[in-house]
Amino acid sequence: MLAHDILIVGGGLAGLAAALQADPSLSVALISRVHPLRSHSVAAQGGINAALGNHPEGRDDSWEKHAYDTIKGSDFLADQDAAELLCREAIPMIYELEKLGVPFSRFPGGVIAQRPFGGAGFPRTCYAADRTGLVIMHTLYEQAWRRRIKIYSEWLVVKLLADHGICQGVVVYDLTTGQIFSVKAKAVIFATGGYGRVYLRTTNAYINHGSGIGIAYKAGVPIKDMEFVQFHPTSLANKNILITEGARGEGGYLINRHGRRFMIDYAPQAMELAPRDIVARAIQTEIDRGNGFEGEYVLLDLRHLGPEKIKKRLPSVREICLHFAGLDPIEKPIPIQPAQHYSMGGIAVNIKGETTLPGFYAAGECACVSVHGANRLGGNSLLETIVFGKIAGHEASKYVKGSHLRESTSQFFEGEVKKVEEKIDEWRRRSHGEKVHQLLNRLKVVMSEKVGIFRQEKDLVQALEEIRSLREAYEKKGYLAGHCRRFSQEMVNMLEFDYMLDLCEVITLGALARRETRGSHYRLDYPERNDQEWLKHTLVTYQDGRPVLSYEPVKITRYSPVTRTY
Numbered sequence: 001m002l003a004h005d006i007l008i009v010g011g012g013l014a015g016l017a018a019a020l021q022a023d024p025s026l027s028v029a030l031i032s033r034v035h036p037l038r039s040h041s042v043a044a045q046g047g048i049n050a051a052l053g054n055h056p057e058g059r060d061d062s063w064e065k066h067a068y069d070t071i072k073g074s075d076f077l078a079d080q081d082a083a084e085l086l087c088r089e090a091i092p093m094i095y096e097l098e099k100l101g102v103p104f105s106r107f108p109g110g111v112i113a114q115r116p117f118g119g120a121g122f123p124r125t126c127y128a129a130d131r132t133g134l135v136i137m138h139t140l141y142e143q144a145w146r147r148r149i150k151i152y153s154e155w156l157v158v159k160l161l162a163d164h165g166i167c168q169g170v171v172v173y174d175l176t177t178g179q180i181f182s183v184k185a186k187a188v189i190f191a192t193g194g195y196g197r198v199y200l201r202t203t204n205a206y207i208n209h210g211s212g213i214g215i216a217y218k219a220g221v222p223i224k225d226m227e228f229v230q231f232h233p234t235s236l237a238n239k240n241i242l243i244t245e246g247a248r249g250e251g252g253y254l255i256n257r258h259g260r261r262f263m264i265d266y267a268p269q270a271m272e273l274a275p276r277d278i279v280a281r282a283i284q285t286e287i288d289r290g291n292g293f294e295g296e297y298v299l300l301d302l303r304h305l306g307p308e309k310i311k312k313r314l315p316s317v318r319e320i321c322l323h324f325a326g327l328d329p330i331e332k333p334i335p336i337q338p339a340q341h342y343s344m345g346g347i348a349v350n351i352k353g354e355t356t357l358p359g360f361y362a363a364g365e366c367a368c369v370s371v372h373g374a375n376r377l378g379g380n381s382l383l384e385t386i387v388f389g390k391i392a393g394h395e396a397s398k399y400v401k402g403s404h405l406r407e408s409t410s411q412f413f414e415g416e417v418k419k420v421e422e423k424i425d426e427w428r429r430r431s432h433g434e435k436v437h438q439l440l441n442r443l444k445v446v447m448s449e450k451v452g453i454f455r456q457e458k459d460l461v462q463a464l465e466e467i468r469s470l471r472e473a474y475e476k477k478g479y480l481a482g483h484c485r486r487f488s489q490e491m492v493n494m495l496e497f498d499y500m501l502d503l504c505e506v507i508t509l510g511a512l513a514r515r516e517t518r519g520s521h522y523r524l525d526y527p528e529r530n531d532q533e534w535l536k537h538t539l540v541t542y543q544d545g546r547p548v549l550s551y552e553p554v555k556i557t558r559y560s561p562v563t564r565t566y
């Protein structure tokens with residue numbers, strides 16, 4: 001049986017950062033459902049935050065100010081020790097990336113360029129035009145090659161294995177051969193990214209099903225703050241391709257049907273650069289009030305920036321508009337609407353990336369440390385993937401080297417593979433029933449209509465009922481029409497849908513229980529933040545076949561919660 005000391009699941013930035021930090025004397029391997037360079041991290045446009053103070057208006061910036069902005073942006077739900085660690089580590093980390101060869105954009109004097117971003121007191125977002133994720137990914141991937149990290153592409157992890165109270169490895173579906181087998185590992189790090197594809201409108205890649213979070217949950221690992229789902233204010237209308245916040249950072253305006261810069265009514269000081277939760281709600285409110293266009297979108301106007309700035313700083317935005325909307329932002333404003341974008345919640349980890357299961361770690365978007373609390377600031381996610389990816393790689397190495405682990409027998413591994421095979425046989429034996437892609441489409445509609453930007457009790461209750469009836473349909477009638485197991489998208493969906501249902505149930509349960517408004521979680525029936533009762537994290541654990549909710553206090557170091565105004 002295939003065995004490694006450390007197995008990293010996910011080839012995005014968090015996974016690559018973990019792989020590069022793992023002890024080179026250990027056998028380290030990385031599994032990814034797609035080639036690593038197809039991970040969603042490559043789509044990151046706008047940039048990565050660090051208080052370098054390179055911008056003329058950013059000279060007084062410091063990591064402490066970055067931490068405060070992050071905590072305020074999180075609506076005070078972030079754990080402050082984690083946010084401080086993130087922002088302190090950001091500065092050396094950017095220089096490390098620079099040394100590895102990341103081609104950051106530069107100011108005329110040669111220092112790394114920085115631009116303003118939402119919710120930030122100073123311009124502190126470092127960038128490479130609007131292709132920041134792409135260039136960092138290529139740089140880290142090159143390094144992974146240089147280090148000869150073993151990479152298994154087009155393998156889908158379908159189960160996390162625990163035995164003797166510790167993590168033992170994973171079960172894999174190899175898309176290229178159609179085979180199911182287990183891989184043994186002393187430590188496993190999940191860096192599996194977000195779950196945007198449980199919503200109809202999302203900026204996320206087609207592969208972002210979120211199964212990693214569901215797999216951890218089914219293995220009994222608590223997941224945290226899942227009700228906090230970020231909706232990005234500006235995705236290209238009806239295509240939902242992201243138009244980076246960098247476009248507003250460079251000075252873009254948001255305009256309604258009356259030609260008004262409506263952000264003046266919602267965030268009179270920060271205007272277009274208020275945090276995302278506020279801007280997304282403002283846009284949706286304008287659309288709902290009939291101030292949008294065709295009842296669906298408002299406009300992002302870049303024309304006043306001039307052709308030179310648009311071509312130099314926002315070349316991908318221009319390309320996206322030309323190719324997907326048939327318009328040139330130099331000449332015409334861009335139709336935009338909010339879309340699901342990011343998951344603040346995830347697998348509960350401490351600042352070492354450890355979960356409650358010894359030997360199992362998580363980092364990046366699939367994890368919840370929590371540095372983003374109830375709302376993430378733009379540019380902080382790329383940062384989190386690398387800072388906490390590295391920490392997870394380091395801690396997992398220490399764990400593997402330091403302990404005498406009790407390995408499971410080969411019968412245990414065979415038994416776990418058999419369970420997955422039996423499920424597949426059951427789906428295949430049915431000759432008719434429910435097709436998984438139709439079930440998935442219904443799930444997306446429920447989540448978008450009832451667990452979206454604005455929420456209220458009656459919708460959330462209905463959503464829960466519908467999610468549970470979809471589960472019943474999946475379990476009792478789900479079937480596989482195709483018989484070829486190689487590269488079977490149907491089988492991928494079938495295997496992952498179980499976990500997608502779990503995630504949606506947990507998001508909805510958390511949202512229903514949390515009777516307050518905080519960050520991205522906006523309750524029409526409880527529109528105020530309520531620190532007395534709700535300044536706490538939601539944890540959901542899978543116990544005896546059902547989700548169990550519990551709560552945990554927020555770690556506060558030095559910043560007392562205040563009302564959030566911008």
Ligand SMILES: Cc1cc2nc3c(=O)[nH]c(=O)nc-3n(C[C@H](O)[C@H](O)[C@H](O)COP(=O)(O)OP(=O)(O)OC[C@H]3O[C@@H](n4cnc5c(N)ncnc54)[C@H](O)[C@@H]3O)c2cc1C
Nearest residue numbers: 010011012013014033041044046047157193364365381382
């Ligand atoms: C369009 C867009 C633009 C963004 N722009 C920015 C930005 O400018 N700045 C910023 O800070 N943040 C940005 N973000 C957010 C940020 O890019 C992501 O949060 C971050 O890149 C996630 O990295 P990750 O390594 O955690 O996951 P990902 O990059 O999503 O990688 C996940 C990996 O896990 C693998 N995987 C998943 N499930 C399985 C499984 N079951 N089995 C095997 N492999 C699996 C995938 O193959 C993939 O390799 C943006 C996000 C989007 C969608």
